[in-house]
């Protein structure tokens with residue numbers, strides 16, 4: 351377990367599932383109110399934005415699921431290890447192939463915040479696997495909650511038919527998201543933790559939400575910078591420039607991606 355400093359928080363019951371929900375209540379509101387999520391809820395998601403989000407989700411779930419798989423037998427992972435029901439990586443691969451075609455692997459573009467998130471996942475997977483439950487909770491229970499609404503919005507906003515491009519939001523192994531969430535919570539509550547380990551898990555859950563917020567903010571900035579660039583060039587649609595980023599040669603993609611990152615760094619966005 352990490353020995354991160356514990357922060358004061360309201361105690362609401364002794365169950366980990368209740369404590370984690372209470373501990374992340376405020377940061378959940380912050381996540382909901384990021385510009386990207388607000389736009390999303392208004393149905394203002396474009397295909398370009400969604401493709402960019404899928405790229406980051408792919409890197410995040412690749413790291414999360416690699417680490418969960420590697421630590422599947424760990425006593426704090428085993429009770430919440432549900433690869434059949436929850437694993438998202440293959441679904442994300444299908445969605446990416448749908449939008450980018452067979453060579454989608456060469457087209458993944460992610461901002462610095464996504465790298466920080468995946469680095470954190472890999473680091474705790476190696477040094478403190480007991481903290482993985484905080485990350486699995488944050489992503490999977492989120493996907494089974496607000497994520498279900500976002501899936502429907504995506505389908506409608508992008509005019510997608512059937513499941514093409516939105517496999518990420520679908521959980522064929524979960525008949526009832528609510529019942530599954532109850533099961534997941536009871537499994538979380540069965541993990542034996544010392545008080546310090548419990549505090550570390552609660553802190554890590556807040557960190558997990560913050561890492562998500564940073565990814566959303568970075569994606570939004572990336573999109574805004576591209577929008578500014580395209581309007582300066584007299585280009586009317588935001589999506590045009592990013593679509594070009596995604597559809598041009600790998601060398602050009604890299605140059606554009608690096609250019610965008612450098613522009614963002616120059617604005618003091620990234621704090622390493």
Ligand code: HEM
Nearest residue numbers: 370371381382387391487488489491492495496497559562
């Ligand atoms: C548009 C943005 C979002 C909306 C509208 C939303 C909405 C919701 C709602 C309504 C619930 C409660 C469901 C229930 O009690 O059964 C929920 C739960 C949850 N959400 Fe979100 N959410 C959003 C974004 C996020 C994000 C970005 C994350 C994390 C990355 C997240 C993580 C969670 C988690 C972990 C839960 C389960 C809480 C618990 O029961 O312990 N949500 N969300």
